[in-house]
Amino acid sequence: MLAFSVLARSLRESIYITVFPVETLPYITAAVALLSVPVVGLFARQLGRHDPRRVLITIVLVLSLGIAVLSPVAVDLAPASVAFYLWTVLGTLLLTSGFWVVTAEYFPLRGAKRLFGVIGAGGTAGYMVMGNSTAWLEERLTFGFLIPALVLILALFLLTQMLLPALEHARGPDDAVQGGGSAIREGLALVWRTPHLRTIAAIVASATIASTLIDYQFKELAVASLTTREQLVGFFGAFYGWTGALSLAIQLLLAARIMASGGIAITIAILPSILLLGSAGLVLIPSLLVATLVRGADNSLRKSLHRSALEVLYVPLPSALRRKTKTFVDSVVDAMAGGLGAAIVFFWVTLSGLPSRYLSLFAMAVLGYFVYQSRRMGKLYRQTISRQLVEGGTPGPEGVARLDQSVLMSATFSQVDIKSALAEIRAEAAGTPAPAPGNIQAAEAIGPEGPPGFYAGSTGASEDVMRRLGSSSPAEVVEAMEEVDVWTEAHVPALLRLLARDALSRRAVSVLGGMRDIPTPYLASELTNEGGDFVIRRRIPRVFARSGGEDADAALLDALTASRFEIRYRAASALMSRRSGDLPEAEIDRGEIIWRAIRAELARERPVWELQRLLDSWGSEEDLVSGRAKHRGALSLKHTFRLLSLVLEPDAVRAAYQGIESNDDRLLSLALEYLEQVLPADVRDRLWPFIGDLTERQQAQAIRPLNKVVDDLVKTEATLFQSAEDREALRRLLEEDS
Numbered sequence: 001m002l003a004f005s006v007l008a009r010s011l012r013e014s015i016y017i018t019v020f021p022v023e024t025l026p027y028i029t030a031a032v033a034l035l036s037v038p039v040v041g042l043f044a045r046q047l048g049r050h051d052p053r054r055v056l057i058t059i060v061l062v063l064s065l066g067i068a069v070l071s072p073v074a075v076d077l078a079p080a081s082v083a084f085y086l087w088t089v090l091g092t093l094l095l096t097s098g099f100w101v102v103t104a105e106y107f108p109l110r111g112a113k114r115l116f117g118v119i120g121a122g123g124t125a126g127y128m129v130m131g132n133s134t135a136w137l138e139e140r141l142t143f144g145f146l147i148p149a150l151v152l153i154l155a156l157f158l159l160t161q162m163l164l165p166a167l168e169h170a171r172g173p174d175d176a177v178q179g180g181g182s183a184i185r186e187g188l189a190l191v192w193r194t195p196h197l198r199t200i201a202a203i204v205a206s207a208t209i210a211s212t213l214i215d216y217q218f219k220e221l222a223v224a225s226l227t228t229r230e231q232l233v234g235f236f237g238a239f240y241g242w243t244g245a246l247s248l249a250i251q252l253l254l255a256a257r258i259m260a261s262g263g264i265a266i267t268i269a270i271l272p273s274i275l276l277l278g279s280a281g282l283v284l285i286p287s288l289l290v291a292t293l294v295r296g297a298d299n300s301l302r303k304s305l306h307r308s309a310l311e312v313l314y315v316p317l318p319s320a321l322r323r324k325t326k327t328f329v330d331s332v333v334d335a336m337a338g339g340l341g342a343a344i345v346f347f348w349v350t351l352s353g354l355p356s357r358y359l360s361l362f363a364m365a366v367l368g369y370f371v372y373q374s375r376r377m378g379k380l381y382r383q384t385i386s387r388q389l390v391e392g393g394t395p396g397p398e399g400v401a402r403l404d405q406s407v408l409m410s411a412t413f414s415q416v417d418i419k420s421a422l423a424e425i426r427a428e429a430a431g432t433p434a435p436a437p438g439n440i441q442a443a444e445a446i447g448p449e450g451p452p453g454f455y456a457g458s459t460g461a462s463e464d465v466m467r468r469l470g471s472s473s474p475a476e477v478v479e480a481m482e483e484v485d486v487w488t489e490a491h492v493p494a495l496l497r498l499l500a501r502d503a504l505s506r507r508a509v510s511v512l513g514g515m516r517d518i519p520t521p522y523l524a525s526e527l528t529n530e531g532g533d534f535v536i537r538r539r540i541p542r543v544f545a546r547s548g549g550e551d552a553d554a555a556l557l558d559a560l561t562a563s564r565f566e567i568r569y570r571a572a573s574a575l576m577s578r579r580s581g582d583l584p585e586a587e588i589d590r591g592e593i594i595w596r597a598i599r600a601e602l603a604r605e606r607p608v609w610e611l612q613r614l615l616d617s618w619g620s621e622e623d624l625v626s627g628r629a630k631h632r633g634a635l636s637l638k639h640t641f642r643l644l645s646l647v648l649e650p651d652a653v654r655a656a657y658q659g660i661e662s663n664d665d666r667l668l669s670l671a672l673e674y675l676e677q678v679l680p681a682d683v684r685d686r687l688w689p690f691i692g693d694l695t696e697r698q699q700a701q702a703i704r705p706l707n708k709v710v711d712d713l714v715k716t717e718a719t720l721f722q723s724a725e726d727r728e729a730l731r732r733l734l735e736e737d738s
Helices: 002-019 022-049 052-070 078-104 109-140 143-163 183-193 195-225 229-284 288-314 319-351 356-391 415-430 463-469 474-483 489-498 505-514 520-527 534-544 550-559 565-580 590-618 623-647 650-661 665-678 681-691 696-702 706-715 724-737
Strands: none
Touching: 002 022, 002 078, 002 109, 002 143, 002 195, 002 229, 022 052, 022 078, 022 183, 022 195, 022 319, 052 078, 052 143, 078 109, 078 143, 078 288, 078 319, 109 229, 109 288, 109 665, 183 195, 183 319, 195 229, 195 288, 195 319, 195 356, 229 288, 229 356, 319 356, 356 650, 356 665, 463 474, 463 489, 474 505, 489 505, 489 520, 505 534, 520 534, 520 550, 534 550, 534 565, 550 565, 550 590, 565 590, 565 623, 590 623, 590 681, 623 650, 623 681, 650 665, 665 681
16 A cells, blocks of 8 residues: 555655646645545445445445556646546545544554564555655656556555455444445534544644644755656665665664653654654755754654554544544644645745745644644543443443442452351351351450450440340340340440451441441450451451541551451452541542552562463362462452552543453453553552463563462462362372473
């Protein structure tokens, strides 16, 4: 396609400026702008009604037919040279836009970011090869043979399109053009009311206006220095060839890295920043050398880095919206901007006779606006990805993105914890108290006076009720709880002990939650006490999830760094519940605390995730090991995303988690792109080996050997393998697979 573009451009420009004065270029540019409106309207309507591949193939056939008709007379007849110019310009516009519309249908966003630069490098190679071959071809072939060569190149392009695999969803039910209105009016309306598209249109217009002004200065200086048509053809061909080589180097070596490290906004801003400096140089030194350098930078960057980034901007948009608007922006907006640039040239140079060197001042003003829109695009791009991610998620309680309603399980999976969790679930399902497990003795460490450092205060509770609240019989405890009309601070120590009893913990949570701020000092002290009873500590967040003031919120934030994973997990869940319930928040720097907890979590959980990945890659059938690693890793990842939802946009983070856990390539791609945009670099680097789209080699470099992973697991309190049976299973796995 781009080999066709560079040959067609070299031929039409050399033909035109040897038949007509260079000062008439604004007229032909204005004609292109006017004709593009009906042509693009027809093209956009066909894209909305038919498979984009079929529409593109039709364009190739019609374009080839027109060139075949014009080729015998384009060199000798002035009207035919004008027709050839218009036909190839409009054909190239539709061909380029249609190609990227079709290509975008094949790739999710992350795939587009990785591969559009490579695909664009193929186009750059076409620019380079054809540009360097033009002078050689001109020496051996006449114009009468060069023009039919365009048809041969189009035939090769048509062959590549026919070899592409069929699209699974070439056209969705929402893609049809609604009503009988004009496709141009519809495209204009959609672009105008969509901030993302409106900014793309502003970027395209700014780039085209600046390029038109710089191109005129370049051609004027070229015509002044090179007098014959052969010299001009050879010069333009070599120019496009060398700039093509530069574009190829940029695409292969820099494009993907710049987009990955700098982001979309910086990538888009590179072109206007360089041209701004170059235009300032043209004002000072209006020579062919400087003009060639500036135009060369424009040509090489627009066809490589800028084009790749611009095409990526369309990928997050819904397919129907992209088809209805992309061609409008690429053709109508681009052509109208070219027409505006030509009007500036006409009134400044052709009509007024003023020096063309001062066109650079207009270019600098436009390029400044271009830089501004590039910066805006970074924010809009993130917003668009976030919106598409949320809209693409699964709503309702079945969606895995519902982090705040997930089932809480013990993360260490020790026997006591598993039995405890099962007892809670069974007791709740049966609606009756379940037998108390053997962890009551541990709860007795909290005496009747409450946690250390606190005074029980006034009694307000009968000795008989207090005695029965400490009974070993669940039925007697329930009976005593039903006799209490007003719960006071004196009851708190007994209620706190009941949190350790599976059959009674939910009743205790309900009562403590109804006491508002009264039990908060006791609960906060116990929650943050690393030496306290683990079962009680992990159930305190349930109380704070529904009650308590700023002190309760501060205690939950402090618990995000607890040594036990279950406490951190439930503290984060409680913080989410408090936010949804609009409960008071502590007046401290929550963001800093939570980001610190996230970084600590990533450091703690790294061996768990590494073990999970290693077991997955080996396909281990050791259920005890792989099963626990899988569930623990899933809970750990869920907890990390829950923390992220406390500092980032909650709906987008939930949808991102869903995308990572789903088999939907498009949703996964949006999730990873969103996270890459919003996560701090150090957090992203730590998380990416376990959720990101790394190559196998990158993953192998990021994940350590199994023996080092297990060493870390054994050293931490979050180890999955505490019992002798667990360690024996792990030993067998190490002997088999290490």
